[in-house]
Amino acid sequence: MLRKFTKLGQLLGLLASSFVFSQAGNVGINTPNPGSTLDINGSVAARYTAITAAVYNLNSADFHVSYNGTANAVFNLPAAISGVGNFKGRMYTIKNNTNFTITVNSAAPETINGNASVSVPANQSVQLINTGLTGAAITWEVMTANSTITASNGLNLSGTDVKLGGTLSQPTHIATDGNNLSIDGTGKVLLGTNTVPAGAANSKIVIDNGTTNGALQIKDGTEQLGYVLTSDANGLATWSSTVTTAFADNWTSYSGTLVNPFTGGPGALLPTGISVTIPAKGWYFFRCGVTIQSNCNDYGFYINGVGEIWRTYCNVADVQMMSPRDQNRVLYFSTPGTYSIVGVKTNATVPTGFNIGNPAFYLDFVKFQN
Incomplete structure (x- = not known):
């Protein structure tokens, strides 16, 4: 019996020696000649977690987390670790399978690409990787943000480039909320045409209504039938009468x-x-x-x-x-x-x-x- 235990110990020692040796080179699974540190000739499985909770704390066991809840959700990333236990390179994939929004928060003061959080819109996903940095640093980087890009309502799409210019597909309202909307430069604003007409070389705004009258309407409370637009010394225009009743005792x-x-x-x-x-x-x-x-x-x-x-x-x-x-x-x-x-x-x-x-x-x- 003692002899059998001795042989078993020798075998385990040989295997242990082999494992230690393998860590210095490449490990291959289903391949005799691994070309990378870990070379897998076959499929790979990582943990898949599906949750419905509106608040979820990501942990060391997570890899892919799918959200199937019924409200907006908050996902909290784990705080980074300095020294032993540092999980630099850890990756999370977060998939939103709902019509709600997931807010992914970093542990303060850490950031995600310089921000305290990222948003995962409805039916979109995001993939994050840990940088190993701690403190007020970029602890997480966004690897990919899966979203379907479309362009409509005055925009057009050329590859991944969304450009201004296209057909308005719905009524559009811009609320400036006290902010200025400025159009600067040497170009012109053309309404009703995309060609600068003769005589408009120095114009900034051109309105071309063809042969239909009523191309311009300005209402400021001073307008009346027969009035004309009159400027003051600063160029401020108001509506005023072209003729007064000079012989009606208005002297x-x-x-x-x-x-x-x-x-x-x-x-x-x-x-x-x-x-x-x-x-x-x-x-x-x-x-x-x-x-x-x-x-x-x-x-x-x-x-x-x-x-x-x-x-x-x-x-x-x-x-x-x-x-x-x-x-x-x-x-x-x-x-x-x-x-x-x-x-x-x-x-x-x-x-x-x-x-x-x-x-x-x-x-x-x-x-x-x-």
Whole structure:
């Protein structure tokens, strides 16, 4: 009996020696000449786990985990190990067989490709491999993320390249939520055509509606029938009337208190103490009247930088009532604002009577066209 045990020990020792020797080379299964550290000539099986729990902690026994639950799920990866027990190279395949979403979390502060988690959409899968790193490092890398790529609703697919451009397959709404949507560069935005028409070399937006009217609609609350789009000095546009009811008592009078500007020597830009306030750019109709008694001289009222609104000319040398008394002017204002009225005269003659008519001095105006 002792002899039999001795032979058994010798056999086990020989086998142990063979196994130790095999670890220094390659191991082959169903092949006599393995070309890799482990060379398997046949099929390979690893653990397959199917779960329905909404929370699952992956462990050292897992390889392929399929989720068949009825709600969104959370899968937690194991924390990395430093030194003995480090499982660098461990791989997990996670398959989502549901219409819900799986969130795969790394153990903080570890990351998955720099992120705290990855998402596995409905009916998709992800394969992860451990890098062996610990701490705030990329402890897991995504090897593959199995997803079916399609392009629709304004996108097209060329191989694996999803490009902007295609047919909208459904109504599409973009909510900017306070963020700016910018289109930059030297290109143009073309609506209704893909060809830049003649004369649009410098245009940024081109609308081509063919022969059908109504290509552009702008609503801001100022629109009315017959109105036109009018810009201010900064290019801000609003709708405004092309014509006002000039003869329906919509006149605006001057402001301030009139003083006689002709008491001094000859010159221009003599202060009158009055002004007009122009509400918007456009054409304005002015009417003005004043009676002056004087011998020969020319007198006038003038809006500095725009034009005169009243003038009388000397026609005889003796003292007389200057005429014509009532005058009308049409002036254009490119910028709204308050404009001072100044007086002008050609010589030093001081009138013997100023604003002595009945009615007294008047000056009013109305806008009639943009």
